[in-house]
Amino acid sequence: MLSLRRFTTLFALVALAPTASAQTGPMLTPSAFMEAPGYFGLDIFGQTIGKEPNYLTFAQSGAYQLRTRVDGPIFRLLYVPSDRAEFSAEVNAQTYAINDPRYGKTISDFGDATLRAKLGLAKGEPSARPAAALQFEVTLPNTSFGNGLGPNTLRFASTLLLGYKREKITLNGSAGLSIQDEPLRQHEQRDFVALSASIAYKASENYEIFADTGGYFGDGVPGAIAQREARLGVQNHRTLFGRSTTLFLAGRRGLVDFQGKWGVVFGLTTVIRQGVTPQVP
Numbered sequence: 001m002l003s004l005r006r007f008t009t010l011f012a013l014v015a016l017a018p019t020a021s022a023q024t025g026p027m028l029t030p031s032a033f034m035e036a037p038g039y040f041g042l043d044i045f046g047q048t049i050g051k052e053p054n055y056l057t058f059a060q061s062g063a064y065q066l067r068t069r070v071d072g073p074i075f076r077l078l079y080v081p082s083d084r085a086e087f088s089a090e091v092n093a094q095t096y097a098i099n100d101p102r103y104g105k106t107i108s109d110f111g112d113a114t115l116r117a118k119l120g121l122a123k124g125e126p127s128a129r130p131a132a133a134l135q136f137e138v139t140l141p142n143t144s145f146g147n148g149l150g151p152n153t154l155r156f157a158s159t160l161l162l163g164y165k166r167e168k169i170t171l172n173g174s175a176g177l178s179i180q181d182e183p184l185r186q187h188e189q190r191d192f193v194a195l196s197a198s199i200a201y202k203a204s205e206n207y208e209i210f211a212d213t214g215g216y217f218g219d220g221v222p223g224a225i226a227q228r229e230a231r232l233g234v235q236n237h238r239t240l241f242g243r244s245t246t247l248f249l250a251g252r253r254g255l256v257d258f259q260g261k262w263g264v265v266f267g268l269t270t271v272i273r274q275g276v277t278p279q280v281p
Helices: 002-019 055-061
Strands: 040-053 066-082 085-092 095-100 105-109 113-122 131-140 155-165 169-181 189-202 207-217 228-240 243-254 262-273
Touching (some): 066 262
Antiparallel strands (some): 066 085, 113 131, 169 189, 243 262
């Protein structure tokens, strides 16, 4: 496990070094590239992770009570009002813990909501120069604290995004700060370094393979955890119901104990309205 963690950290730093969409589809790493003004898109997806400990049980007794977590459907709306601004809103309709040993049954609750805003710093040109942006993110407390499904605390992140494109390869990386309130102690918080990186390879006209890894680095506590994971998957770009759509499926691997072990993320991204690139006089 330790060597895998070191590899993950190294991969993130290496991917950031050469370059130093909104968070769409299955990606952990937000894209530094922005759609054309007027773009309006929708993600609908779900995700699972196995062997995730209930952090309340661990905080109380130090015991690991493992369960399978399911999140979804998750809805993410994305809007680009200008060539330097992008906004998104994400809502997890429901979150479940399957056969939670703490309660001896499957439990569920409403999921959290996350708001993101991106400021474009450099547009970037394929095979020429990288794109750069700043992203601000706040997760609003919604999932109840009492069953260990969520901390019911405010979480904030601010990150610098960098991206570089070639004909078939797209690199993205992010680095910044994440602040999480602790659920078990009043007026206390945890500050983390947030790092992530992704690489996508266009295998054919319609298929793209990607690898993505990242999370938080620092000293966490139950409920405010330095979560890290890796993803590997495929995206299929096609037309569905007359709209440009991407179907995606990826495997998940938690890189720390409280992240869980293995899982999947699956869903689709569809374009509700295409953006229009401004004409340069």
